[in-house]
Amino acid sequence: MISRHKRNTDPMHDSSRCGAKTRSGFPCRSPAVSGKARCRMHGGAKGAGAPTGNSNALKHGAYTAEKIADRTEFKRRLDALLEKNKSLVEDLKNTDASNFWK
Numbered sequence: 333m334i335s336r337h338k339r340n341t342d343p344m345h346d347s348s349r350c351g352a353k354t355r356s357g358f359p360c361r362s363p364a365v366s367g368k369a370r371c372r373m374h375g376g377a378k379g380a381g382a383p384t385g386n387s388n389a390l391k392h393g394a395y396t397a398e399k400i401a402d403r404t405e406f407k408r409r410l411d412a413l414l415e416k417n418k419s420l421v422e423d424l425k426n427t428d429a430s431n432f433w434k
C-alpha cells in the first residue's frame with residue numbers, strides 16, 4: 333500500500349550544513365546547530381568552545397571584542413567622512429598636483 337502523504341523535507345534539506353573535515357577528507361554535511369557553523373559533533377554543541385572572557389591565549393589583545401568593536405567603529409566613521417567629502421576627494425584626484433610644486 334502506497335501512502336499519498338507528501339513529505340515536506342525541504343526545510344530540513346535547506347538548513348545550513350557542517351563543513352568540518354572528516355577523517356575521509358570530505359566535509360561532514362550534518363545539519364549545523366542553529367546560529368553556529370558546525371554540527372553538534374564538531375563543536376556546535378552547547379558549552380563547546382572557550383568560555384566568554386577567557387584570556388588563556390591572549391597575547392596582544394588586538395583581536396579582543398573591544399578592539400574589534402573599536403576598529404569597526406573607526407571604519408564606519410571613516411567611511412561616513414569619505415562619503416561626506418566624496419566630491420572633495422574626487423576634486424583632489426582630478427587635480428594636477430604638479431602645479432603645487434612650482
Ligand SMILES: [Zn+2]
Nearest residue numbers: 350360371374
Ligand atoms: Zn559536523
